[in-house]
Amino acid sequence: LAKTTQPISMDSYEGQEVNITCSHNNIATNDYITWYQQFPSQGPRFIIQGYKTKVTNEVASLFIPADRKSSTLSLPRVSLSDTAVYYCLVGDWGTGGFKTIFGAGTRLFVKA
């Protein structure tokens, strides 16, 4: 399984754009990159998934360079409610689903 490295924590202010970068140097050809958000006392919530280049949805954007050894989750204009832990996962959709391990994640704290 590809190992991921993310910053342990980040601080931001409301209205700012937040970029969280994840390193995954040993990503395999079939691996996808997925990001989850977890609030206290809740299960992780799927944010976005991508394979290469750029993916955008109503919540975030995911930037993946050509070598795919890293990825950046971009949250536009964060609010206080975006304070959460953000997990970067790398793995493939083999039989039985996405076999991977969630790392420690990045704790984002948004201030007023």
Add this chain to the structure above:
Amino acid sequence: DTAVSQTPKYLVTQMGNDKSIKCEQNLGHDTMYWYKQDSKKFLKIMFSYNNKELIINETVPNRFSPKSPDKAHLNLHINSLELGDSAVYFCASSQDVRVGYGYTFGSGTRLTVV
């Protein structure tokens, strides 16, 4: 309607007891999982079931036994509970052929063994 629901939300029990956690999903997904989140917040997969068949069993003690009566349910039974079993257990489901949709997690069961 809750997509992935698990019960109970909190479970406090003594060492040596046997307990079960239930999980149900109404998303029509084919695959269900159990994850364990320890005190350091690391989430580790325990089991994965695809259409009622066990697919992944990640070095979990035999005291943990998942049971899937149908593809919408995946229960977790734990025998002879130990202090180290204290954690938050999350159930999740996915439609693994639909790349891009990810997992849907339940809200977790906080198990405390005393």
